[in-house]
Amino acid sequence: MSPRIRGLRTFRAWLAARPQSADAVLALALLAVGLPELFLGDRSAVEARLFTAPDARQGVLVAAVTSALVLRQRFPLTTLWIVLAGECLLSLWGYVPSVPDSVAYMIAVYSVAAHRALAHSALGGVVALVGFNALLLAFPMRMTLLEYLTNNALVVGVWVLGRNLRMRRAYFTELEDRAARLERARGSDARAARIEERSRIARELHDVVAHHVSVMTVQAGAARRIIDRDPGGAREAMSTIEEVGRTALSEMRRIVGVLRTERDGQAARGELAPQPGLGDLGELLDHVRETGLSVQLWIEGEARTPSPGVDVAAFRLIQEALTNTLKHAGPQARAWVRLRYTAEDLTVEIEDDGRGTATIVADNGDKPGHGLVGMYERVALYGGELRIGPRVGGGFGVRARFPLSA
Template identity: 80%
Template sequence: MSPRIRGLRTCRAWLQARPQASDAALALALLLVGLPQLYLEDLPRGLNGHYADTDPWHLLLVVATTMALAFRRTRPLAALLVIAAGELVITGAGYPPTVPDLVAFLVAIYSVAAHRGLAVGAVGGLVALTVLNAVLLAFPADIGLINYMTNNALVVGVWVLGRNLRLRRAYFTELEDRAARLERARGTDARAARVEERSRIARELHDVVAHHVSVMTVQAGAARRIMDRHPAGAREAMTTIEEVGRTALSEMRRIVGVLRTERDAETAGAELAPQPGLGDLGELLDHVRETGLSVQLWIEGEARTPSPGVDVAAFRLIQEALTNTLKHAGPQARAWVRLHYTDGDLTVEIEDDGRGTATIIADNGDNPGHGLVGMYERVALYGGELRIGPRVGGGFGVRARFPLEA
């Protein structure tokens, strides 16, 4: 950005922050342009005998009337009254009209209509019409009906212009306020979706931890019974308790992380069914195929057992992605599920050849977009990575990478 443009922007920002200063600058510009008229312009022939000669009093009246524009936005009605009074004094003293005070009169009419309500604006318009007609009646020559109507129409037109601009400004302000309210509502809705999803994840992790604690209890009881007659078996049971305890503590930390945000009180009656995992993937795909969606499954690499939480999260991710495909991909769509195992990671890919971005903007009235929020929450909880978006060539894809040992 050049220094000149930067300086212009700085000056503009300074004037916008100080409306009275910018209005005073407008008044000074009018005076610089119009004051030479008092001494350089000859009046039309035949009217010289009807106007008083320009003197310091005339100059002072023009300057005072024009400089009242400095208050056209802060006190528009007062500025209009001062300018109107100045016009009446100039006309009554027999001085000729000048460009600065006439333009200031029109600008003041516009300002009172644009910056004040209808009641104040109507009062300003009536005052302006009254002063205009008084000046026209006191004009030293016959101006004719056409000129009389034209001047009145000009004043009314300037007032209507100011009023329309005020209404338009209020309309745009209302649109901005509505957009801000919608943005806040969307943020609240997303936060509620995250809280709901975190609560569901916490319940699932609670079941996982409860299972581990049950295993520890059983192993501890077995070790106590065989400790005397089978020390090796007791040591093996204690080793199992240690491993299961570490896993339970890890899952417990995740529960605490999920519940760091506020959540609504849960209804009584917890779900007692065991949480599904990748071992139940075949049953899920069979159920999806029964709905008419063609689904294929590929497993690449040597299948490894992930941690219980990752197992549940991967299953839920596939379930949510296929649900979105059923809802939004279309009746002729096909889907593919890929599980790729490496030494330390599990990559899950769910793709379809349906309508693509319709899955993202899902707007069926039932918490649109909450499923995607849940996907991000689940994957982030276990330190994974998630990519969601349209496929090249059409369709939609979800790709997540989970560490096998989170």
């Protein structure tokens, strides 16, 4: 960007931040253009006969009328009265109308309509129209009916322009406020969804950790009872306690930072059943196939046993993705589930060839669904990566990678 353009933009930004300074620049520009034309321009014989010759008094009065524009945004009615009074004095003393005071009158009419409410702007419009007609009647030169109507139409048109611009500014302000409210509501919904999903994750992990602690308690009691008569069995029980304790500790580290909300007793009693995992994937796919959706499962690599938390998260991820497929993919859609095991991680892919992308957008707009928020929360909880989006060739895809190491 050239220094000239950069300087021009800086000057425009400075004027936008200081409206009175911008109006002062406008008034000075009118005077710089109009006063030389008033005193140095050629006058016709009719003007010389009917109007008083320009002098210092007219110059001062024209400058005062034009300078009143500095107040037009803060005090538009006052500005209109000042300009109208100046025009009346110029007409009373017989001076010919000049460019600065004529343009200042139109700007004052526009300012009343653009910067005041309807009652005040209507009052200002009536005053401006009545004063303008009084000036036309006192004008020493004759004018045709068409010229008279055209001049009145000009004043009315300037007032209507100001009202329209005021309504347009109010409309855009309302749009900005509405967008800000929607953004705040979207943020609140997302936070509520995260809190709700974290609470559900916390309950699931609580069941996993509680199971490990129960196993440790049973093994410790058995080791205490047999330590004297069967030291080998006691050592085996202690090894089991160590292994289970490490697993439970790993799950507890993952749960740090997950916020839990209160739940009622009935909900707690309903969640005492063991959490499902990838071992229950066949039953899940059978249920999905019963709905009419064709689902295929591929397993690549040597299957390894993930941690209980990853097992639950991967199962819930597949369950949520297939639920979205049932809801949004449409009839005749097909789905694929792939589990890819490596030495370091487990990759879960769920894809379909339906119309899921457009339907999800149409249903939810820009607001992410709680299910998608839950997917991100589950995968992020275990240090994984998640990608959700449309497939090449149509359909929708979900791909998550879970590290198998703690």
